[in-house]
Amino acid sequence: MKHVYGWLLLTPAAILxxxxxxxxxxxxxxxSFFSTGTVVRPSRFVGVGxxxxxxxxxxxxxxxxxxxxxxxxxxxxxxxxxxxxxxxVNDRLPxxxxxxxxxxxxxxxxxxxxxxxxxFFYTPQIGLIDQFRALFGAASHNWLGDPTTVLxxxxxxxxxxxxxxxxxxxxxxxxxxxxxxxxxxxxEGASRWYYFRRVTFPLLMPTTLFVLVNAxxxxxxxxxxxxxxxxxxxxxxxxxxxxYIYQVAFSFFETAYAATLTxxxxxMLAVLALLQFLLIERRVHYR
Amino acid sequence: xxxxxxxxxxxxxxxxxxxxxxxxxxxxxxxxAAFHPPEFATHFxxxxxxxLQNFAKAWTYAPFPRHLLNTIILVTMxxxxxxxxxxxxxxxxxxxxxxxxxxxxxxxxxxLMVMPEVLIVENYRSMARLGLVDTILGIGLPYMASAxxxxxxxxxxxxxxxxxxxxxxxxxxSFIGVLWRVYVPLARPTYLAYGLVSVSYHWNNxxxxxxxxxxxxxxxxxxxxxxxxxxESGVDWAxxxxxxxxxxxxxxxxxxxxQRQFIQSFxxxxxx
Numbered sequence: 024m025k026h027v028y029g030w031l032l033l034t035p036a037a038i039l040x041x042x043x044x045x046x047x048x049x050x051x052x053x054x055s056f057f058s059t060g061t062v063v064r065p066s067r068f069v070g071v072g073x074x075x076x077x078x079x080x081x082x083x084x085x086x087x088x089x090x091x092x093x094x095x096x097x098x099x100x101x102x103x104x105x106x107x108x109x110x111x112v113n114d115r116l117p118x119x120x121x122x123x124x125x126x127x128x129x130x131x132x133x134x135x136x137x138x139x140x141x142x143f144f145y146t147p148q149i150g151l152i153d154q155f156r157a158l159f160g161a162a163s164h165n166w167l168g169d170p171t172t173v174l175x176x177x178x179x180x181x182x183x184x185x186x187x188x189x190x191x192x193x194x195x196x197x198x199x200x201x202x203x204x205x206x207x208x209x210x211e212g213a214s215r216w217y218y219f220r221r222v223t224f225p226l227l228m229p230t231t232l233f234v235l236v237n238a239x240x241x242x243x244x245x246x247x248x249x250x251x252x253x254x255x256x257x258x259x260x261x262x263x264x265x266x267y268i269y270q271v272a273f274s275f276f277e278t279a280y281a282a283t284l285t286x287x288x289x290x291m292l293a294v295l296a297l298l299q300f301l302l303i304e305r306r307v308h309y310r
Numbered sequence: 311x312x313x314x315x316x317x318x319x320x321x322x323x324x325x326x327x328x329x330x331x332x333x334x335x336x337x338x339x340x341x342x343a344a345f346h347p348p349e350f351a352t353h354f355x356x357x358x359x360x361x362l363q364n365f366a367k368a369w370t371y372a373p374f375p376r377h378l379l380n381t382i383i384l385v386t387m388x389x390x391x392x393x394x395x396x397x398x399x400x401x402x403x404x405x406x407x408x409x410x411x412x413x414x415x416x417x418x419x420x421x422l423m424v425m426p427e428v429l430i431v432e433n434y435r436s437m438a439r440l441g442l443v444d445t446i447l448g449i450g451l452p453y454m455a456s457a458x459x460x461x462x463x464x465x466x467x468x469x470x471x472x473x474x475x476x477x478x479x480x481x482x483x484s485f486i487g488v489l490w491r492v493y494v495p496l497a498r499p500t501y502l503a504y505g506l507v508s509v510s511y512h513w514n515n516x517x518x519x520x521x522x523x524x525x526x527x528x529x530x531x532x533x534x535x536x537x538x539x540x541x542e543s544g545v546d547w548a549x550x551x552x553x554x555x556x557x558x559x560x561x562x563x564x565x566x567x568x569q570r571q572f573i574q575s576f577x578x579x580x581x582x
Contacts, residue, residue: 028485029408036399037414039455044421047432054432104329111326115317118327124569125330128337131565131572133514135532136554140336143343143547151339183333188576195577215319244427247516250536265428265517272431273521281431288428296423 048289054282066279073283083284085259086267089174093263094242096178097185102234104186106227109193110219127187134184138251141180142167145252167253170260177248177261185241189234196230197223236299243288264288343551364552368538371549373526374556377534384446384519384530385512389505391454396504399455400463401489405475415464421457427517434521444528449519453512459504462579466500467493503575506568513561531557 055073060066077083112123129137144151145166153163166176208218246266249255255262272281345360403415426433433452442448470493478488516532523529535557565572
């Protein structure tokens with residue numbers, strides 16, 4: 024009877040999960056071996072043809088590189104800032120609740136709204152950043168129009184948006200730390216920095232790993248800002264893989280090629296999932 | 311709340327405040343621009359007259375009430391469905407030792423990595439086949455069976471003592487009755503935490519709603535805002551700021567009112 028009840032309870036969720044996660048993932052893989060069908064030319068099997076096209080597509084390699092830089096540029100910075108934030112608001116700080124709120128607010132705002140505001144910061148000449156620089160006599164700069172600065176400009180905004188979210192995980196970990204540790208350190212006369220370096224930071228290692236993997240997974244899905252700030256430009260300098268998939272599928276209508284790109288994205292997410300699984304295994308040994 | 315830790319040194323306190331001010335400044339700036347005439351958008355003078363003109367303009371330029379209504383319908387629909395589906399599935403995983411349970415649970419967790427927004431191409435095709443393109447149901451459907459929710463509720467249900475379960479059964483409760491009378495009330499904090507995370511996620515979600523909608527009647531706030539704020543629309547900064555603030559204000563006000571609850575919810579959802 025327990026078998027029947029168990030499956031009965033699971034069925035509604037299972038149907039939706041299969042329909043919108045497992046089935047489309049499998050269909051994506053299948054589609055990547057076929058050509059895009061049109062009215063005059065129906066879809067046909069092309070083997071690894073789409074993958075060959077992918078290997079020759081300079082934009083694909085560029086968005087992949089951008090994704091790597093984007094992850095390298097945003098994740099360590101956001102995590103470091105998040106850790107400092109968490110340490111501050113976890114200790115006795117005047118106006119603590121207010122400060123914590125300030126750090127966390129960007130997290131609950133939609134990326135679209137945030138990008139609308141930041142777009143104005145980056146606007147050449149009349150934008151806030153250029154006006155500030157003009158006070159020191161610096162020349163105007165088109166932050167989002169210059170391929171060398173555009174990715175960096177989007178990364179600064181993303182760090183601002185994400186740091187408060189990562190802070191939450193550190194805060195949760197800090198609050199579960201036994202207060203005796205800090206008392207013992209005080210008795211021993213350990214400095215604040217020494218205590219952080221030798222006690223707090225090592226104890227937070229599992230949290231750091233957890234945040235690291237989740238932030239990396241998340242970095243593949245962060246594309247909303249591109250719709251407002253740059254549309255992936257100039258010359259794909261700020262484009263990311265998921266945004267490119269969107270363009271290929273819904274602007275160029277190359278659905279088979281979009282499926283091929285999605286397979287690459289899924290493969291990368293699978294590797295990360297495996298990594299996370301192994302890390303969680305290690306976390307268990309930690310305790 | 312735990313006992314407070316060490317006092318933060320003065321220099322660090324100043325740095326913490328500075329960072330807080332920096333973190334709030336984009337939002338503060340949006341407020342400034344929205345409440346002042348456009349020509350003062352970058353001219354900071356405290357004596358500048360305040361105005362509500364920008365809000366009035368934004369209100370007429372874009373159908374904000376309709377977008378707001380769509381978003382409210384969307385998040386409510388998703389949350390209600392998630393509560394029902396995830397409760398049933400979480401209960402199955404927590405308390406029923408059925409054949410293939412571990413494999414099924416593994417398959418559910420796949421969705422933690424492969425969120426619906428990654429599969430936009432294929433899911434769009436499915437929605438087209440179901441005739442759900444450009445409907446609010448179409449936006450919400452892929453998110454209703456949430457692996458995160460199932461996982462969270464499973465963890466919570468597992469902490470319910472078996473004795474309570476047995477006692478309720480002795481009293482004559484059916485297994486659905488036990489779920490409703492014992493498990494659900496005990497998991498109330500988890501529902502609250504999950505609810506806040508879910509609502510703020512779907513209030514802010516953009517890519518999938520953009521793909522699947524193409525009319526004012528279905529577009530949620532984020533999509534409406536993106537169209538409204540596009541440089542091609544030729545609307546000035548002050549009006550865009552006003553529109554942006556209108557779009558975020560319901561969630562922002564809720565966050566400010568229930569700040570502690572929000573942060574604790576995200577914390578609780580994060581460590582599970």
